[in-house]
Amino acid sequence: MSxxxxxxxxxGEIADIRVKNTRIETVAPALIxxxxxxxxxxxxxxxxxxFVNGHTHAAMTLLRGFADDMELLPWLEKKIWPxxxxxxxxxVYVGTRxxxxxxxxxxTTTFNDMYWHLPGAVRAVESMGLRGILSAVFIxxxxxxxxxxxxxxxxxxxxxxxNPNPLIQIALGPHAIYTVSxxxxxxxxxxxxxxxxxxHIHLSETQQEVDDCIxxxxxxxxxxxxxxxLLSDRLFAAHCNHLNETEMDLLTxxxxxxxxxxxxxxxxxxxxxxxxxxxxxxxxxxxLGTDGCSSNNTLDMxxxxxxxxxxxxxxxxxPTLLPAADAFRLMTEEGARAFRVGNGKIAPGEPxxxxxxxxxxxxxxxxxxxxxxLIYAGGGGAVSDTICNGKVLMxxxxxxxxxxxxxxxxxxxxxxxxx
Amino acid sequence: MSxxxxxxxxxGEIADIRVKNTRIETVAPALIxxxxxxxxxxxxxxxxxxFVNGHTHAAMTLLRGFADDMELLPWLEKKIWPxxxxxxxxxVYVGTRxxxxxxxxxxTTTFNDMYWHLPGAVRAVESMGLRGILSAVFIxxxxxxxxxxxxxxxxxxxxxxxNPNPLIQIALGPHAIYTVSxxxxxxxxxxxxxxxxxxHIHLSETQQEVDDCIxxxxxxxxxxxxxxxLLSDRLFAAHCNHLNETEMDLLTxxxxxxxxxxxxxxxxxxxxxxxxxxxxxxxxxxxLGTDGCSSNNTLDMxxxxxxxxxxxxxxxxxPTLLPAADAFRLMTEEGARAFRVGNGKIAPGEPxxxxxxxxxxxxxxxxxxxxxxLIYAGGGGAVSDTICNGKVLMxxxxxxxxxxxxxxxxxxxxxxxxx
Numbered sequence: 001m002s003x004x005x006x007x008x009x010x011x012g013e014i015a016d017i018r019v020k021n022t023r024i025e026t027v028a029p030a031l032i033x034x035x036x037x038x039x040x041x042x043x044x045x046x047x048x049x050x051f052v053n054g055h056t057h058a059a060m061t062l063l064r065g066f067a068d069d070m071e072l073l074p075w076l077e078k079k080i081w082p083x084x085x086x087x088x089x090x091x092v093y094v095g096t097r098x099x100x101x102x103x104x105x106x107x108t109t110t111f112n113d114m115y116w117h118l119p120g121a122v123r124a125v126e127s128m129g130l131r132g133i134l135s136a137v138f139i140x141x142x143x144x145x146x147x148x149x150x151x152x153x154x155x156x157x158x159x160x161x162x163n164p165n166p167l168i169q170i171a172l173g174p175h176a177i178y179t180v181s182x183x184x185x186x187x188x189x190x191x192x193x194x195x196x197x198x199x200h201i202h203l204s205e206t207q208q209e210v211d212d213c214i215x216x217x218x219x220x221x222x223x224x225x226x227x228x229x230l231l232s233d234r235l236f237a238a239h240c241n242h243l244n245e246t247e248m249d250l251l252t253x254x255x256x257x258x259x260x261x262x263x264x265x266x267x268x269x270x271x272x273x274x275x276x277x278x279x280x281x282x283x284x285x286x287x288l289g290t291d292g293c294s295s296n297n298t299l300d301m302x303x304x305x306x307x308x309x310x311x312x313x314x315x316x317x318x319p320t321l322l323p324a325a326d327a328f329r330l331m332t333e334e335g336a337r338a339f340r341v342g343n344g345k346i347a348p349g350e351p352x353x354x355x356x357x358x359x360x361x362x363x364x365x366x367x368x369x370x371x372x373x374l375i376y377a378g379g380g381g382a383v384s385d386t387i388c389n390g391k392v393l394m395x396x397x398x399x400x401x402x403x404x405x406x407x408x409x410x411x412x413x414x415x416x417x418x419x
Numbered sequence: 420m421s422x423x424x425x426x427x428x429x430x431g432e433i434a435d436i437r438v439k440n441t442r443i444e445t446v447a448p449a450l451i452x453x454x455x456x457x458x459x460x461x462x463x464x465x466x467x468x469x470f471v472n473g474h475t476h477a478a479m480t481l482l483r484g485f486a487d488d489m490e491l492l493p494w495l496e497k498k499i500w501p502x503x504x505x506x507x508x509x510x511v512y513v514g515t516r517x518x519x520x521x522x523x524x525x526x527t528t529t530f531n532d533m534y535w536h537l538p539g540a541v542r543a544v545e546s547m548g549l550r551g552i553l554s555a556v557f558i559x560x561x562x563x564x565x566x567x568x569x570x571x572x573x574x575x576x577x578x579x580x581x582n583p584n585p586l587i588q589i590a591l592g593p594h595a596i597y598t599v600s601x602x603x604x605x606x607x608x609x610x611x612x613x614x615x616x617x618x619h620i621h622l623s624e625t626q627q628e629v630d631d632c633i634x635x636x637x638x639x640x641x642x643x644x645x646x647x648x649l650l651s652d653r654l655f656a657a658h659c660n661h662l663n664e665t666e667m668d669l670l671t672x673x674x675x676x677x678x679x680x681x682x683x684x685x686x687x688x689x690x691x692x693x694x695x696x697x698x699x700x701x702x703x704x705x706x707l708g709t710d711g712c713s714s715n716n717t718l719d720m721x722x723x724x725x726x727x728x729x730x731x732x733x734x735x736x737x738p739t740l741l742p743a744a745d746a747f748r749l750m751t752e753e754g755a756r757a758f759r760v761g762n763g764k765i766a767p768g769e770p771x772x773x774x775x776x777x778x779x780x781x782x783x784x785x786x787x788x789x790x791x792x793l794i795y796a797g798g799g800g801a802v803s804d805t806i807c808n809g810k811v812l813m814x815x816x817x818x819x820x821x822x823x824x825x826x827x828x829x830x831x832x833x834x835x836x837x838x
Contacts, residue, residue, distance in 0.1 A: 381800030
């Protein structure tokens with residue numbers, strides 16, 4: 001299988017890109033087309049690496065706009081939890097496909113997911129063709145019976161879906177330290193180590209979480225995970241808003257990956273937000289994430305990067321912090337390396353995960369700096385074509401099957417009316 | 420001239436909208452098409468009022484991405500001012516047309532502008548068909564000679580372009596209290612009163628401005644303007660980040676209009692940002708603005724509204740503050756009333772300034788709340804059609820002449836290379 005992208009702006013020059021099967025083979029001007037080769041016209045477009053969403057709950061697209069502008073507890077208790085209680089595996093399939101459609105439209109090719117009814121997410125990702133790091137929500141509420149159930153379920157998911165698969169990596173998804181017992185976290189530590197599985201957790205999202213942890217364990221959240229032995233380069237910790245210096249050092253030396261979700265943090269009013277300046281100076285791995293559609297309400301990584309870049313400048317009172325090129329690096333190179341899907345670059349040998357950007361979109365005019373236009377002026381709306389694992393998922397704005405995905409989502413959400 | 424929008428979601432129901440000349444005549448289901456009437460198919464679309472951008476410098480689209488992630492002074496002195504020194508009236512025409520193209524694409528039908536070479540902006544707005552409140556930048560730097568020049572120029576502009584015009588309202592644009600003398604502000608007060616002209620000023624953007632004003636005049640900035648007599652319902656004050664209670668009361672009782680520019684404020688790290696909670700509880704007129712493309716770098720009002728809604732929730736630690744419906748009201752009803760172009764509603768007798776939203780865009784699926792999808796999930800990318808003053812400026816994403824506007828902008832910015 002061969003794909004030729006012609007006459008595209010890539011790495012600062014106009015060139016062609018040849019993909020063989022799932023990888024980039026050549027980047028050079030004026031390649032000679034091969035017989036039977038699929039072609040994409042890159043004229044007035046730029047090719048950039050596919051975007052990596054470090055933290056989301058994909059099927060929550062079904063709850064986009066279902067409940068906003070509410071206090072946290074009534075929001076969860078009266079709206080989100082009653083709706084989630086009605087979800088079936090088929091619903092998660094439908095909702096994850098809607099999420100994949102939105103991600104393909106806005107340039108995301110890899111996403112890190114944690115949600116219910118994991119088999120539905122697996123089917124959805126396979127049908128849509130992008131890459132998912134998929135974990136079931138693991139919550140035992142400190143109950144031994146529930147813990148056994150959750151462990152059995154996670155073992156079963158790993159056996160069913162853990163075989164090498166170019167698109168799907170099964171991971172473990174302990175929800176948070178306040179919903180998962182120490183015993184369960186220890187099992188997750190061991191099972192992750194034995195099978196080389198990523199671990200995806202919410203960590204230090206609010207000051208409340210920190211205060212409760214100190215009260216319960218005499219340790220701050222990161223110290224508690226360190227005590228359990230969960231800190232490693234397989235750990236993806238979402239939020240990390242409330243960290244002290246010791247915790248930052250622990251996460252850095254363990255090689256853990258931190259996922260900053262600025263839109264969600266602002267919407268849910270979590271207090272201090274992700275200490276980027278102190279963390280980036282340590283060289284720890286930092287990714288960007290959208291969080292789920294209940295707290296965002298989109299999966300647009302370029303929008304998230306704009307929020308991150310601007311909010312971090314403002315929070316640190318330093319307009320030079322997190323410049324556009326760095327923000328773009330977090331959502332491409334950092335994400336790709338962390339999830340072991342190459343280096344997030346367009347170069348021979350790299351996985352063929354690429355996005356074409358429409359340079360005739362008024363927001364990309366003029367073009368002094370592609371990074372600057374992407375992060376500050378772009379938004380996902382300027383993405384015209386998306387390629388993942390060598391396959392064209394969107395061509396000139398068109399994703400095959402989009403109408404059917406949207407119709408299915410509309411049918412599915414009827415069940416939430418009245419909540 | 421008659422336009423019929425058929426089968427569109429409007430005010431919560433599916434109906435048709437008939438426009439006669441420049442105003443909405445009827446909103447009702449199943450209107451009978453008239454002979455020769457222009458038609459727009461509104462199926463799977465929603466009609467909402469056109470967006471109002473309360474503060475921008477339109478032609479700065481030419482400097483989009485020209486200089487980002489810099490400290491304020493080197494940014495101004497080494498990049499922005501040298502570039503602006505090269506601008507001609509023709510350049511401002513070209514840049515304002517690019518801005519109008521972007522605004523039409525993202526649903527803005529009215530904008531409040533302050534920039535150099537005003538005749539270029541006038542020509543651009545007339546050629547593009549949206550509404551501009553246009554002011555020349557008035558700066559005298561406390562120099563009597565410059566003041567006379569500026570006053571003469573503003574008189575001349577008013578004579579040339581101040582005649583009743585459905586699309587253009589000439590306004591006065593004193594840049595700020597730290598660049599304009601008291602004598603000039605007094606002339607502006609008088610000329611604005613005599614001719615019923617709006618006044619557009621940057622106000623209390625930074626703490627530095629407040630401190631300097633107290634030092635120079637023994638008064639805070641709003642008190643200083645009050646002392647001069649500039650506070651009125653013709654005043655549009657951009658930023659207003661640093662206000663005390665007295666100043667908020669003064670602005671409120673004068674009926675002044677405050678324009679909140681959250682994206683610019685974060686990017687330029689201005690410290691505390693627009694005290695929305697305290698201001699909205701007073702009932703003062705509040706609009707949203709994008710600011711210019713050097714400090715944003717787009718003119719997308721829906722994106723600006725998302726930044727405003729989320730940042731204000733976070734700043735006040737109140738997730739219920741500035742809900743989606745309120746944010747949408749600021750960018751439609753509040754803006755329209757403030758600039759006296761109707762009430763920002765789709766109803767008989769209102770100006771025909773309308774935007775159609777593509778409900779098949781994945782970000783608008785599902786549709787529990789149109790307001791919520793627009794503000795939190797939308798972005799300008801879901802705008803499909805834009806109508807201003809009864810004329811269709813964009814149909815199904817296509818703005819006639821877009822390619823020529825983009826080509827002209829690309830040619831023009833060559834002169835900035837090397838700065």
